[in-house]
Amino acid sequence: MDFTLKIWRQKNAKAKGKFATYKINGISDSSSFLEMLDVVNEQQVIKGEDPIVFDHDCREGICGACSLYINGRPHGPDDAVTTCQLHMRKFKDGDTIVIEPWRSKAFPVIRDLMVDRQAFDKIIQAGGFISVNTGGIPDANAILIPKENADSSMDAAACIGCGACVAACKNASAMLFVAAKVSHLALLPQGKAEATRRVQAMVAKMDELGFGNCTNTGACEAECPKEISIDNIARMNREYLGAKIGAQKDKVSGGGF
Amino acid sequence: MTKLNSKIPQGPVATKWSSYKDHIALVNPSNKRKLDIIVVGTGLAGASAAASLGALGFKVKAFCYQDSPRRAHSIAAQGGINASKNYQNDGDSVYRLFYDTIKGGDYRAREGNVYRLAEVSGSIIDQSVALGVPFAREYGGLLDNRSFGGAQVSRTFYARGQTGQQLLLGAYSAMSRQVSLGNVESYTRHEMLDVVIIDGRARGIIARNLVTGEIERHSAHAVVLATGGYGNVFFLSTNAMGSNATAIWKAYKKGAFFGNPCFTQIHPTCIPVHGDFQSKLTLMSESLRNDGRIWVPKRKEDVEALRHNKMKPKDIAEENRDYYLERRYPAFGNLVPRDVASRAAKERCDAGFGVGETGLAVYLDFADSIKRLGRNVIEERYGNLFQMYQKIVDENPYENPMMIYPAVHYTMGGLWVDYDLMSTVKGLFVAGEANFSDHGANRLGASALMQGLADGYFVLPYTIQNYLADQINVPRFKTDLPEFIESEKQVKASLQQLFDVKGTKTVDHFHRQLGKIMWEYVGMARNKEGLQKAITMIREVRAEFWKDVKITGEFNEVNPELEKAGRVADFLELGELMAIDALNREESCGGHFREEYQTPEGEALRNDDDYMYVAAWEYNGDSKEPILNKESLEYEAIEVKQRNYK
Numbered sequence: 044m045d046f047t048l049k050i051w052r053q054k055n056a057k058a059k060g061k062f063a064t065y066k067i068n069g070i071s072d073s074s075s076f077l078e079m080l081d082v083v084n085e086q087q088v089i090k091g092e093d094p095i096v097f098d099h100d101c102r103e104g105i106c107g108a109c110s111l112y113i114n115g116r117p118h119g120p121d122d123a124v125t126t127c128q129l130h131m132r133k134f135k136d137g138d139t140i141v142i143e144p145w146r147s148k149a150f151p152v153i154r155d156l157m158v159d160r161q162a163f164d165k166i167i168q169a170g171g172f173i174s175v176n177t178g179g180i181p182d183a184n185a186i187l188i189p190k191e192n193a194d195s196s197m198d199a200a201a202c203i204g205c206g207a208c209v210a211a212c213k214n215a216s217a218m219l220f221v222a223a224k225v226s227h228l229a230l231l232p233q234g235k236a237e238a239t240r241r242v243q244a245m246v247a248k249m250d251e252l253g254f255g256n257c258t259n260t261g262a263c264e265a266e267c268p269k270e271i272s273i274d275n276i277a278r279m280n281r282e283y284l285g286a287k288i289g290a291q292k293d294k295v296s297g298g299g300f
Numbered sequence: 301m302t303k304l305n306s307k308i309p310q311g312p313v314a315t316k317w318s319s320y321k322d323h324i325a326l327v328n329p330s331n332k333r334k335l336d337i338i339v340v341g342t343g344l345a346g347a348s349a350a351a352s353l354g355a356l357g358f359k360v361k362a363f364c365y366q367d368s369p370r371r372a373h374s375i376a377a378q379g380g381i382n383a384s385k386n387y388q389n390d391g392d393s394v395y396r397l398f399y400d401t402i403k404g405g406d407y408r409a410r411e412g413n414v415y416r417l418a419e420v421s422g423s424i425i426d427q428s429v430a431l432g433v434p435f436a437r438e439y440g441g442l443l444d445n446r447s448f449g450g451a452q453v454s455r456t457f458y459a460r461g462q463t464g465q466q467l468l469l470g471a472y473s474a475m476s477r478q479v480s481l482g483n484v485e486s487y488t489r490h491e492m493l494d495v496v497i498i499d500g501r502a503r504g505i506i507a508r509n510l511v512t513g514e515i516e517r518h519s520a521h522a523v524v525l526a527t528g529g530y531g532n533v534f535f536l537s538t539n540a541m542g543s544n545a546t547a548i549w550k551a552y553k554k555g556a557f558f559g560n561p562c563f564t565q566i567h568p569t570c571i572p573v574h575g576d577f578q579s580k581l582t583l584m585s586e587s588l589r590n591d592g593r594i595w596v597p598k599r600k601e602d603v604e605a606l607r608h609n610k611m612k613p614k615d616i617a618e619e620n621r622d623y624y625l626e627r628r629y630p631a632f633g634n635l636v637p638r639d640v641a642s643r644a645a646k647e648r649c650d651a652g653f654g655v656g657e658t659g660l661a662v663y664l665d666f667a668d669s670i671k672r673l674g675r676n677v678i679e680e681r682y683g684n685l686f687q688m689y690q691k692i693v694d695e696n697p698y699e700n701p702m703m704i705y706p707a708v709h710y711t712m713g714g715l716w717v718d719y720d721l722m723s724t725v726k727g728l729f730v731a732g733e734a735n736f737s738d739h740g741a742n743r744l745g746a747s748a749l750m751q752g753l754a755d756g757y758f759v760l761p762y763t764i765q766n767y768l769a770d771q772i773n774v775p776r777f778k779t780d781l782p783e784f785i786e787s788e789k790q791v792k793a794s795l796q797q798l799f800d801v802k803g804t805k806t807v808d809h810f811h812r813q814l815g816k817i818m819w820e821y822v823g824m825a826r827n828k829e830g831l832q833k834a835i836t837m838i839r840e841v842r843a844e845f846w847k848d849v850k851i852t853g854e855f856n857e858v859n860p861e862l863e864k865a866g867r868v869a870d871f872l873e874l875g876e877l878m879a880i881d882a883l884n885r886e887e888s889c890g891g892h893f894r895e896e897y898q899t900p901e902g903e904a905l906r907n908d909d910d911y912m913y914v915a916a917w918e919y920n921g922d923s924k925e926p927i928l929n930k931e932s933l934e935y936e937a938i939e940v941k942q943r944n945y946k
Contacts (some may be wrong), residue, residue, distance in 0.1 A: 047587040055857065073574045073694070081808070082577055088806045093853050094861060098367060100540040102580045104688075105465055106371040123693075126693055143815030161488065164368050168480045173428045177352040177757050183422075183429040184387060197384035199436040199460060200466060204370055228432050282331055 044070045044131055045140040048083065050095055053152050056159075060152065062141075066110030072132040076119060077102060077109065079131055097156040102127040104268065107203030110210070111156055112143040117207035117266045125205060125268045145206050147215035149253045162252045163204050163220060170244035171224045173234050192230050198224040200268045208263035208271075219263040220281035221245050223271050227283055239286040246283055304557070304916055304931045307718040308412040313937040314395075317416040320719070321762055325769030332357035335768050336520040336776060338505055340492045340547050342369035344464070344749060345732025346526030347471035347479035348756025354478030356761055362475065362484055363507060365491045365542055365863075370472045373528060373540040374752060377464025380446060380456035380584045381749040388445055392453040394418045399938060401747060404450040404637060405712070405740020406890035407940050408560070410914070410933060411718055411739045420758040421750050422941055425457055427757055435459050449586055449745040450637050461585060461684050467749055469623035471756070483712060490516070491863065492547045493791045495554050495728060498783045502728035506791045508786070509596060510863065513856035515792055517784045519777035522727045522764055525551060526756065529733040530709035531564070533871045533878065534823070535815025537708035538570060538583045544867040545719035545874050548715050548734050556723035557916035559716035559736030561874065562882035564742055565891050566824050567709035568641035571692055572661040581707040584664075584685055586745045590635045591669040591678065592702070594645070596653040596662050598622045606655055613655070613663055613701050624648055628901075632945040639742050639891045640906075640945060642706035646824045647902070649705075656703050664843060706824060710748060712739040712891065713881075716916040716931070720763035721755060724916075729764060731755035736914065741890025795855065796917065798865045803848030807864045810845045814838065814868070814875055822879050827895040831883040835876055842872040876916060877926060884928065887911045908940060 045068045053060030067086075070079050077099050084094035100108040111128040119129045120276035134140065142156065150158040208219035211245070225242050228234030234241075257276060264273040309316040327335065336357050339350045342364040350362040364372060384397040397418035402409055425443070429435065435457050436444040445454040459466040478484040489510040496519070497503040503517035530545035531537035552558050569584045596621045597603050605611045624644055626633045636644075645662050648654065655661050670678050675698060679686070686697050692702070714736040715723050721737070722729050732752040739747065821834035845868070853859045888897045888904035889911070897905045918927040 048778065071575050071577065074577055075579070078577050078579050081579055085806050085808060088787055088852050088861060089804070091850075095859060096858055098373055100366060100542050101376045102541060103374060103376055103538075103582050105376050105462065106373070106540065107375075108371050124691060128688075130692070132694060132696070136781070160367055164370075164476065164486070164488070167370075168471060168476045172477040173430065173432045174477060175474075176355040177348075177427060177474070177761065178423070180426040180430045183385070183425045183435075184442050186429075186499065188437055190437045190439050193434050193437040194409075195908060196432075197436075197466075200432075200434050200459075200469065201462065203465075204368065227434065229832060231432050231434065233430055234432050272677070 044072055044134070044136045046070065046079070046134065046137070049139065049141045050156070051143045051151055052095070052155055055154055055259065056151055057224045072130070074131045075102070075127060076113070076129040077127050081150050095156065096154045099127055104128040105203060107205040110145050110158065110205055110207070112145060113140050117145070117210040118196055118268050123172055123268060123270050126201070144209040147209045147254070149215065149217070150206060160206050161208060162254070163206065165252060166217065166221060166245055166248050167224065169248035170241040171228070173228060174237060186232050188231060196227050196230040199223045199271065199275050201232070203269055205268065207268060209268050210256065211262040211266035212255065213260065213262070214255065214258060216257045216263070217249050217254040218257040218276050218279070219267065219273065221249050222275035225279045225282055226275040229278070238282060239289055243286050303724070304716070304929055305718065306931055307412065307720060308410070309581050309719065313411055313415045316412050316499055317419055324762060324766035327769050327772060329357050331772040333359065334772065334776070337522050337524065337764065338363070338518060339524045339526060340505065340522040340736070341372065341526035341528060341732070342472070342475070343372035343374035343526060343528055343732060344468055344471055344752030345756045346372070346732070347468065347475045347522070348753050349524055349526060349731060349760045350484050350743060351471060351478055352757050352761045353764065354475070354481070354483035356765070357483065360478070361487060361520065362483040363487045363490045363492060365489065365510065367488055369475060369486060369488065370469060372468065373543050374468045374749070375465045376540065377450065377749055378434055378461045378583065379587055380458035380463045380746040381424065381467060382455050382744070382746045383425045383457060383750065384455060385422050385425060387443060388454045390453045392455050396453065396457045397421060397455065398741045399453050401738065402740065402938050403943065404744040405742055406904070406910070407912070407935065408731040408889055409738055409740030410935065411935060411937055415937070416759065417738050417751060417754050419755045423758055424750060424753045428467055429468050431474055433459060433466045433470045446587065448745040449635060454898065456746045463747055464590060467889070471753070492550070493866070493881060494787045495725070496783050496787045497554055497725060498777065498781065501726040503777050504537070504779065504784060506869065511858055513854070513859065515781035515788055517788060519779050519784070521656035521768055521771055521774060522729065524729045524731060524760065524764070525715065525734050526731040527734045527814050529714070530871070530874060531708045532713055533814065533875050534708040534818045535811050536573065536578065536581050538567065538581050538742065541580060546867050546870045548730070549727060549870040549874055551715060551723065551725065553919050554725060555919070556725045556728055556730070557716040557918050558713070558877060559914050559916050560713040560881065561878045561917065562707060562822070562885060562892055563741050563890065564713035564878070565710040565712060566706045567643040568638055568645060568706050569664065569704045570691065571705035572656055572703055572705040573658065580689070583707070583709060584689060584702065584704060586638070588664060588682060588685060591681065592634065593623055593667050593668060594625050594634055594664055595621045595623045596648045596655060600652060603653055603655065607657070607659070612668065613665070622648070622653065629945050636945045637742065638745070639893070643824055643893060645706055650940060661703040661705045663701035664704045666697065667701070670698065710743055712736065712741060712743055716914065720767065721759055722763065722767065727767065729760060731760060741892055786793065795862065797868065798849065798862065798869065799851055799855065801846060801849050803850045805848050805850060807849060807851070807861060807868050810841060810849060811864070811868045811871065813841050814872055817841070818875055818878070822875070822882055825893050825895050826882050828883065831879050835883070838872065838876045838879065845869065845872055880926065881915055881917065885911055906942065
């Protein structure tokens with residue numbers, strides 16, 4: 044198969060980027076999208092030109108490193124896959140393919156198609172955990188968890204932190220990412236104890252880092268490679284509202300002394 | 301003659317670890333704050349170590365080459381994690397898990413370490429549940445278990461097909477909490493390029509910031525390497541693209557011995573290679589062998605007809621199919637251990653009965669199970685795997701059998717460590733897949749996750765404390781010491797050397813060449829002549845690499861070609877050591893199969909009299925052969941037997 048690629052090139056965070064056009068011929072339809080880019084890069088190196096920089100690692104759809112905006116869609120035209128699982132048979136011979144990085148204020152471009160997603164780590168550090176140290180833990184079967192809750196928690200925990208939700212959102216909101224973590228932990232008895240504090244801390248950090256607001260367009264859910272449901276956002280809003288009301292109550296009762 | 305002291309505590313195997321814990325030296329909380337520990341790698345072993353050491357109060361710096369600690373390749377483990385909880389009341393115990401692991405490893409692992417692994421396995425499950433890992437549950441709310449290869453009990457805990465992901469996210473969240481508390485500093489997009497040794501002890505690392513290209517010096521009182529395995533020596537493997545051996549290889553060159561480098565696990569059920577531009581291989585979980593039957597055609601004319609699309613696999617009559625695992629191993633059938641299943645597939649394909657375009661594939665057929673159980677049941681059990689297969693291969697595995705072929709998956713070998721998980725360099729600890737310790741010559745399914753977390757959560761917090769107890773008065777190290785300056789100078793010089801070659805061929809070109817040699821001669825079946833040939837060929841490719849490799853771009857910028865070049869330069873040396881080790885080991889055991897040493901039926905033939913030892917290789921300069929040190933293995937709690945799966 045032959046393709047024309049229009050790829051975003053940007054030397055570094057400060058440089059001005061622009062699209063460059065590349066022709067690539069003789070690609071097997073069973074190649075993955077990233078293998079196709081590998082071929083382009085081999086040619087670039089042989090010509091003595093800088094290869095196209097993009098994030099990737101496991102190439103089996105689970106590490107969350109790969110992150111391309113392909114023909115206007117995060118992770119390209121197939122549903123429920125990451126870019127590394129996208130295959131060239133999903134395109135037509137002779138197609139022109141436009142490839143851009145995630146675009147969001149909170150994910151600045153590092154180089155070409157590679158962006159800085161440390162903001163996600165910072166949100167997790169703000170509260171995306173259960174506060175236990177190693178050891179001194181009761182037996183794993185000491186607390187029963189209904190299968191339905193464990194399953195719903197797992198549905199939310201399947202998030203790979205790739206950032207497609209942010210890239211898909213016109214407001215560059217990180218609500219689906221945050222909501223997935225809040226739901227995953229709030230649905231388990233182990234995570235319940237500090238659920239109130241967690242949701243407030245994570246939402247505050249998300250706002251601080253420059254992610255936009257949620258206006259319920261559902262684009263995040265539609266583009267999520269792991270099909271994380273937007274229901275999680277509703278659950279997070281409930282948790283958040285509950286936390287706010289709880290906090291006010293605390294203040295009132297506190298003032299009574 | 302041996303320089304190795306494994307420091308196994310005295311006493312019966314069942315009390316070694318508790319007695320060790322009772323007698324180690326401790327560091328009080330106010331002194332822990334004054335001690336720094338570097339952890340390189342943030343997979344299961346690294347993240348759990350960083351979290352646990354940080355929680356104790358040590359000051360930890362955690363490094364990873366990925367853009368987030370959460371992306372380390374532990375994330376890709378599918379099937380599950382073993383633990384001897386005996387929740388199923390099916391007769392499991394610490395001893396039984398210990399026994400199965402030693403036997404599965406073909407009696408080439410150390411008893412003391414493996415017993416400890418089995419002993420702490422239950423705590424890993426407790427810890428992970430407390431951290432919010434959503435393991436599969438039964439309707440009553442209790443944890444569910446499944447069975448895995450090499451065991452007669454159900455002791456595998458799982459979170460759908462994403463157990464590694466969930467366990468890693470648990471460890472990552474614990475580490476993130478320590479970051480927020482100021483006990484752990486996280487350095488992402490950093491690659492370790494050397495270990496710094498001061499007065500015989502590991503006291504820091506040199507790392508390259510992969511965004512700015514800057515070479516940085518970091519000091520500490522102790523260094524932990526948790527950098528994973530080296531399967532990417534083979535170019536094509538199920539490892540992540542970035543998985544590399546550089547950290548352990550640099551440590552080897554600074555005096556850490558390398559244990560059993562030739563012990564490689566080839567996983568039988570991977571999606572076959574599709575073409576020359578393939579970049580990596582995808583695993584299909586071992587659990588599929590529970591309901592799938594493996595076969596190839598009996599007749600060469602059917603092989604030809606299939607290859608030319610003149611017939612479909614389902615057109616081949618039952619009597620013309622060779623269910624070769626069921627034929628050769630009637631007792632275990634399709635559920636023989638990984639090494640046995642892989643070799644059998646290779647044997648059929650080498651004999652000309654392989655299917656698919658390349659002839660390097662066998663069928664994994666679910667037709668009988670679908671007939672017996674119904675499509676719904678199969679869909680419920682393996683739906684996500686079938687979907688993944690269909691996305692990659694574009695064939696419906698409910699209608700046509702899957703095509704599979706073995707691929708490199710895990711390396712049992714790694715840096716030699718003692719009972720404390722300390723290498724032959726004082727203060728340099730090695731955890732998880734990066735060390736050689738627990739799996740002998742073959743690892744059982746669902747045991748890698750167990751070992752990584754055992755090392756990080758429950759072993760290192762004790763052993764590192766014991767090591768640091770007499771160093772509470774050693775002040776923090778400055779990074780302008782001559783050892784740091786010298787080490788940085790060497791790192792810069794070798795990177796510059798790569799640029800200076802200014803050749804004509806890409807890094808991947810050489811990596812592919814190396815991979816082909818390794819797969820052909822140091823892969824599933826090895827022999828003396830082939831290994832000797834491999835050593836010569838690897839040396840040639842290496843020489844060619846240093847004459848003709850081409851790297852674009854600059855030093856001080858994001859430069860993936862430079863990163864790859866450094867890693868491949870190390871693989872080109874490690875590959876030779878693997879071949880040397882395989883040549884030395886004149887026996888077959890576990891994943892190491894020497895064609896000269898097999899039973900008349902074609903099974904692995906161990907030589908316990910001469911080779912019941914760990915081969916720990918010592919670096920002896922670039923132009924000299926490495927020195928072989930032997931740690932002999934003694935079995936006190938277990939009777940050594942020949943493995944038999946017939």
